[in-house]
Amino acid sequence: MRIDGRVVTPTGVVHGYVEVRGDTIASVGAADTVADRWIVPGFVDIHTHGGGGHTFTTGDAAAAREAAAFHLRHGTTTLVASLVSSPYELMRDATAAFAPLVAEGVLAGIHYEGPYLSQVRCGAQNPDHLRDPSLDELSALIALGGGALRMVTLAPERPGALEAIELLGAHGVVVAVGHTDATYDQTLAAVAAGATVGTHVFNGMRPPHHREPGPVFALLGAAPVVCELIADGTHLHDGTLAFAAKVTGPDRAALITDAMAAAGMPDGEYELGGQTVVVADRVARLARDGSIAGSTLTMDAALRRAVGAGIAMTDAVRMAATTPARAIGLAGEVGALEPGLRADLVVLDDALQVRQVLRAGSPIAL
Known part of the structure; x- marks a missing residue:
């Protein structure tokens, strides 16, 4: 052909x-x-919670297939299923349910976005489920997944976080820094320990200040780190998107959707991590406090937004496919x-x- x-x-x-x-x-x-x-x-989305009315966050394998199929029709040929902060039992059951889909190639892996996150910067994560990293818990989940666990997002300031980063790295799991109130130095300590991704940089993080740069400047400036960027015009102003992409260059910026089940669906009420989400004008927010709750984005729309923000087509494509593939260890395959x-x-x-x-x-x- x-x-x-x-x-x-x-x-x-x-x-x-x-x-x-x-x-x-x-x-x-x-x-x-x-x-x-x-x-x-084909686009490579390393951070998505669902789409087309289906979610990854409950651990339902049939729903995961449908969500992956929805994003595939929008050009995402490689997709990582992201969970949200949950009790250990749900993480365990979802890992067991999704591991066969990873083996089959429906999913490129599993991403735990939490529960080892900052209470202050939890965003739409359920604060009831947040906790310090547990090496025993992570070891059991790594073993259960049999290679299916692809990435874990954590806040490096939590007790035990650096040890967790080292454990995950030793098992070939990508570690991302996100939903964090860490200082600049704490963030760089996580990078030194082996963290290589910044989870939706700017969002769910202590905002940068010229005397207290915090995690945003640390991640944008750290050579080993690929910075996730949500190009939907809601999470990031187009000027911020263009600025971040220029600072990192296309080899260190990855477009993601952070999509939830509402992607491709009408406005209305949805669920995320046991919390009610209201979608209005295609923007998803928690009912309880109005926090942005993921997105309704697809990767083709993210590419259009990036190009519309002034990013060159070749660079935007690298950000939508080449760089995220490398970030999760799939360079040379897709x-x-x-x-x-x-x-x-x-x-x-x-x-x-x-x-x-x-x-x-x-x-x-x-």
Whole structure:
């Protein structure tokens, strides 16, 4: 199969084609005539809680399949299922339920966003479930997942956090810093211990101040850290999005959705972590205090927003696919249009609307 168009590769735009053989990209080449469309790698969303009316946060495998299928139709060919702060029993049951989906390839892994988070910066996380990191708890969950656990977000100022970072890193689990009231130095200590991702940077964090820079400046400036950015115009002003992407560069910025079940659904009431969420004008907020509660974003919309904010198309695509793939250890498998990688690609029109999706070479019904 050959698809013609403006091919966005990690090094630039090739006016030509992508040739797919089986489930693999066979070649990328130039052509004299080019179809009037963009060809980009399948999006890689490393932080999402659900979509299409379905959630990952309850640990229901059938709902997880539906949520993954919803995002796949929007071009997300690699997706990590994010839980929210929960009792150990729910984390255990969700891990057991999702591990087969990871083995099957429906999910690229499981992400625990909490419960080891700051009470002060919990945002839409349920404060009743927040607690200090437990090495015993984490060890049991790592063993249960059998490699399915991909990432854990924690607040580095909590007692035992640095030891947890070291434990997780030793087992190949990515550690992210988020929902934190940490100081600049506490954040850098987490990076030194092995943290490599900043969870939705700016959101759920002590805000930066010129005399107390806190976690935002530490994460933006730390060379090993990939900074998640929610490009929906609500979590971040477009100017903040563009500024952060310029500071980090596209190799250290990852677009994420942080989507909840309401993505792709009408406004109304939804649930997140045992709390009522009200969605109005596509913005999700907790009923109890108005805190932003995830998003209704999809990755194709995030790409459009990033380009609209002035980020170059090649950079925005790296932020939507190449960089997040590397952040979770999947570079060399997905995230770019290069020979030998899995044939995940999205065809976009000039308005950057999805027109075709291939995952492992197979067309997806939109």
